[in-house]
Amino acid sequence: MLPGSVTLTEVAAAAGVGESTASRVLRNHGSFSQATRERVLAAAAQLGYVPNRIAGTLASAGSNLIGILIPSLTNIVFSDVLRGANAVIDAEGFQAVVGVTNYDPRREEALVASMLSWRPAAMMVAGLEHSERTRALLAASGSRVCELLDIDGPGLDLVVGFSNEGAGRAAARHLLARGYKRFGYLGRDFGRDTRAGKRYRGFVETLREAGLTLADEEIVPVSSSIEAGRVGTDRMLERTPGVEAIYYANDDMAIGGYFHCLANGLSVPSQLALFGHNGLDVGRFAPQVMSTIRTPRVGIGETGMRLVLAGASAQTVDLGFELVEGETA
Structure with a gap:
């Protein structure tokens, strides 16, 4: 506790x-x-003090609140996590209060302080990396804390997710086994998307162990999207036409890369292999099934919420991931 x-x-x-x-x-x-x-x-x-907004009211007034912070509303990954958590909340009579950080540590800090002022029973947050003040506020709050979607590092209390570094390594091993040697990486700023940064590290280290390095990488200055993936793929291939396989930070960007190939007559995977992350439905129902890592997003939300409401002891739960061989790599 x-x-x-x-x-x-x-x-x-x-x-x-x-x-x-x-x-x-x-x-x-x-x-x-x-x-x-x-x-x-x-x-x-x-x-790490935050004011008590419910001071002077019944002591139990805020006890049924669960604060949940997610990085984005447009990314279906976080909608799936919320869906899993909400299924448990509904059955137990608790109320979720949701905030969106936009991958901004300062915004996360402000939202944590605001939510804790209502003395919630628990806080659920994405990832393990937070500002110093955010960590101090959560640690001093008296509320249970559950960090989701990552297990690569120390947690504050409950941690539920999978190894992002392991996912990057699995992607690299898959592509190496297919015989590819010239790799590109396409993602966004690691300062904001720290989990993507861990996947990148696992991917690059596995290449290095095989005696290889990235031929090119494109870090986009905007949020992950199909458009960013298509534009980024075009830029990379313009600079480095010899790239054989691109590892994308997520399926949204990988689908954008797939659209680039369709529009430019590039055969997938013979002329360019594509590998994503998350295992979204859009990749599963594409003309060629996306090669990717499928993550247990709904299960992460459900498991995290069940542990919180059960009063479980501090622990880390690894729900793993599944490599989908697909047809694009």
Whole structure:
């Protein structure tokens, strides 16, 4: 279990002021000096304090809330995770409050602070990488924390997902076994999509172990999409026409690469092999089944929520992934 919630009394003591003074500063209401304000805010930040929005109401008023933060609403991966979690929530009488971070650590931090002010029973967040303040807020909240979709690293409490680095390695091994030697990678900024960065690392390290390196890579400055995949594939092949196989950060981009091949008369996989990630339906029903890694997204949401509501001890649950050989690589 995580430590108990940090109280206003503790903040006031750390700042060397009375509780009423600390309250005025944190509510930004009433009179206090600038020096006092700075001391109180510094103490609150250091302790990971968030205000209690339900103070003065029934103690159980917020106990049925579950905060869920996802990076995107447009990516079906996160919709699937929510679908799994929501199936459990509905059956147990809890209420989900959902926030969208847009892969922005600062936005995640603000949303975590806002949600924790309602004293939720639990917080579910995507990934293991968070800002220092976000980690401090979650650790000091007293709420259960469940981190989803990744197991490559230490967690705060409950962790449910699969190895992204392992998925990258599996993709590389599959392509190497098919005899490809000149590889490209197409994805987005790893600073925002840290899980894609882990897959990239696993992929590149497996190539290196085989005595190979990437022939080219394209990191797009926009969100993952079919359009970004098509445009990025065009750019890469313009620069490096000898690329034999492209590993994409996800199926959306891989489908974009597939559309590029269809539009330009490139035979898949004989002229260009394509490998994605996630195992989305759009790849399964394409004219050629997409070669990809299928991830258990609904199961991750269901398992994470069941562990939270069961009061399970802190643990990491690896639900694994499935390599889909497909027809594009």
